[in-house]
Amino acid sequence: MGRLNVDGVSFSYQDKAVLSEIRFQVDKGGFLGVIGPNGSGKTTLLRILSGVLKPVQGHVFFDGRPLHEYGRRALARRMAVVAQEFGQTFPMTAEQVVLMGRFPHMARLAFESARDLGVVRRAMVKTDTVALAHRYFHELSGGERQRVVIARALAQEPEVVLFDEPTAFLDIRHQIEFFDFVWELNRDMGLTIVAVSHDINLAAQYCRELLLLSEGRVFEKGPAERVVTEKNIEAVYRKRVLLDQNPLYGSPRITLMSQLESFGKE
Amino acid sequence: MIAARPRNILLVSGTLLLLLVLVMLGALVFGAVSIRLEDLITLFRNDTANPVARTIILDLRLPRVLLAACVGFGLAQCGVVFQTLLRNPLAEPFILGISSGSALGAILAIVTGLSFPSAVPLCAFMGGLITIALILSISQFKGPVNTTTLLLTGVILNAFFYSIILFFVTTTSEEKLHALLFWLYGDLGRSRFSHVWTLAPVVLLGGAFLFGYAKSLNLLSAGEEAAHHMGLEVERTKVTLFVAVSLITGCVVSMSGVIGFVGLIVPHLVRMVLGSDHRVLLPSAGLFGACFLVAADTGARTIIAPSELPVGVITAFIGAPFFILILNRRGSGWGA
Numbered sequence: 001m002g003r004l005n006v007d008g009v010s011f012s013y014q015d016k017a018v019l020s021e022i023r024f025q026v027d028k029g030g031f032l033g034v035i036g037p038n039g040s041g042k043t044t045l046l047r048i049l050s051g052v053l054k055p056v057q058g059h060v061f062f063d064g065r066p067l068h069e070y071g072r073r074a075l076a077r078r079m080a081v082v083a084q085e086f087g088q089t090f091p092m093t094a095e096q097v098v099l100m101g102r103f104p105h106m107a108r109l110a111f112e113s114a115r116d117l118g119v120v121r122r123a124m125v126k127t128d129t130v131a132l133a134h135r136y137f138h139e140l141s142g143g144e145r146q147r148v149v150i151a152r153a154l155a156q157e158p159e160v161v162l163f164d165e166p167t168a169f170l171d172i173r174h175q176i177e178f179f180d181f182v183w184e185l186n187r188d189m190g191l192t193i194v195a196v197s198h199d200i201n202l203a204a205q206y207c208r209e210l211l212l213l214s215e216g217r218v219f220e221k222g223p224a225e226r227v228v229t230e231k232n233i234e235a236v237y238r239k240r241v242l243l244d245q246n247p248l249y250g251s252p253r254i255t256l257m258s259q260l261e262s263f264g265k266e
Numbered sequence: 267m268i269a270a271r272p273r274n275i276l277l278v279s280g281t282l283l284l285l286l287v288l289v290m291l292g293a294l295v296f297g298a299v300s301i302r303l304e305d306l307i308t309l310f311r312n313d314t315a316n317p318v319a320r321t322i323i324l325d326l327r328l329p330r331v332l333l334a335a336c337v338g339f340g341l342a343q344c345g346v347v348f349q350t351l352l353r354n355p356l357a358e359p360f361i362l363g364i365s366s367g368s369a370l371g372a373i374l375a376i377v378t379g380l381s382f383p384s385a386v387p388l389c390a391f392m393g394g395l396i397t398i399a400l401i402l403s404i405s406q407f408k409g410p411v412n413t414t415t416l417l418l419t420g421v422i423l424n425a426f427f428y429s430i431i432l433f434f435v436t437t438t439s440e441e442k443l444h445a446l447l448f449w450l451y452g453d454l455g456r457s458r459f460s461h462v463w464t465l466a467p468v469v470l471l472g473g474a475f476l477f478g479y480a481k482s483l484n485l486l487s488a489g490e491e492a493a494h495h496m497g498l499e500v501e502r503t504k505v506t507l508f509v510a511v512s513l514i515t516g517c518v519v520s521m522s523g524v525i526g527f528v529g530l531i532v533p534h535l536v537r538m539v540l541g542s543d544h545r546v547l548l549p550s551a552g553l554f555g556a557c558f559l560v561a562a563d564t565g566a567r568t569i570i571a572p573s574e575l576p577v578g579v580i581t582a583f584i585g586a587p588f589f590i591l592i593l594n595r596r597g598s599g600w601g602a
Binding site for chain 2: 052089104
């Protein structure tokens with residue numbers, strides 16, 4: 001039994017089936033990248049893993065116990081989610097945002113204890129956000145905001161962190177910094193990571209395992225070499241790609257090919 | 267911006283409480299008949315010195331000042347909670363149409379001549395609750411709230427209620443007219459101690475209840491799904507808070523009539539100075555709201571003395587330009 005077990009999960013919005021019979025497991029300390037085309041059900045799967053949506057059929061088990069048996073607070077002490085966009089209705093400083101992460105550990109009327117403040121401090125040191133502590137969250141850049149929200153997730157002291165399209169709005173420098181950081185979290189702190197990603201090459205480079213979704217079903221799961229193949233990608237994305245190896249790390253690498261016959265021949 | 271430590275909260279609340287006491291003393295002294303501060307002290311001590319001043323200060327001004335404080339406290343705190351719940355810096359009982367719904371309830375009670383005890387405040391209260399139910403069903407409270415839909419809902423409800431209210435205002439008899447106008451513009455001139463003893467427990471207990479949800483409100487300001495991920499039972503919390511602020515708003519409006527914009531101006535001023543952590547914001551907004559309305563009401567009864575303005579005229583005069591200001595600041599982190 002792994003840390004997260006997805007057992008025959010199906011989900012539909014109204015009559016439209018989004019996920020059917022999803023079955024996989026994420027081991028303790030695992031680092032799973034979920035890839036697949038738009039509309040393949042990646043984000044829905046993540047929302048089911050985080051308990052926002054309840055599967056129509058099947059169950060998600062967290063450490064052997066059905067997810068829905070955990071109370072919200074109990075689950076938030078063990079699982080954190082970093083979403084794609086971070087709204088903040090009223091001006092809060094970065095530090096205030098990170099402090100929110102302590103909510104599931106605190107009694108209703110309690111104020112942050114010295115330990116709570118210590119956890120927050122360490123989370124901000126780890127994410128390199130100490131210098132941003134007293135700046136307004138909404139005035140930060142996209143990359144800075146993401147680091148603050150990751151600090152908030154770490155302040156929850158979770159065992160599992162879910163990321164939804166973490167690099168979608170980042171430039172290449174911040175993309176690589178993000179994956180380096182999460183890779184270290186996984187290696188040094190033993191955090192179990194599940195990240196939905198559009199970027200097949202980065203996901204193949206960093207994740208221990210990949211899950212390829214196609215039309216709401218698991219098409220393939222396993223190490224990058226098994227998942228990212230010319231055959232799989234063409235079958236799922238309906239586009240031919242050129243496959244070779246990342247010259248530095250040996251992970252599979254795709255190159256997109258033009259549809260135009262005349263392209264590149266002039 | 268101050269950190270939400272217990273010591274800071276006590277310090278800020280203490281300072282604002284002191285300010286409130288000073289504003290209330292000022293409000294007792296100023297008026298169509300002004301008295302000196304020294305006389306105020308003897309008045310409280312001595313029964314027989316000056317019976318006319320005693321009546322003016324203790325029987326007319328004191329309950330009015332206390333009620334203004336309660337109303338301001340309640341409206342400001344409800345404004346804070348509505349804004350966070352609806353994730354909208356412009357949400358406020360008056361703008362959402364809740365106040366005019368209450369006024370309509372009260373006016374219906376007056377016009378139809380309902381005569382059981384507390385019929386008018388009770389109907390005002392019911393009118394407010396029905397309006398809230400309407401707002402929720404029209405703007406689809408579940409899930410992310412659409413700002414435009416919500417504000418338009420308020421505008422339309424206001425227009426609809428006012429058309430009915432105006433119908434009654436034009437058709438009603440002369441002697442009932444003044445009672446109707448009281449509800450339309452908000453008037454604290456009829457305050458009695460009995461009103462104070464009814465409303466004070468509501469806003470104080472309500473304030474304590476809301477304070478218990480301060481951290482939950484912080485989470486909600488980060489978005490509903492994020493709040494969920496941080497361990498908040500989002501739907502249950504939203505419903506609980508909405509019912510609570512609706513009840514408080516209903517009680518407040520049933521005592522004061524429609525006093526607009528207090529719930530808009532005060533929360534924003536306090537946020538600008540002290541920040542958006544609800545553990546600081548809620549008590550501070552309540553106390554500052556009390557100061558604001560006591561001052562506004564003092565203005566209402568002194569500016570054209572010996573005549574009086576309805577206090578709603580003063581708050582709307584200050585509030586409407588403020589509303590435009592907030593509207594322009596949106597997108598710079600305020601409700602973006």
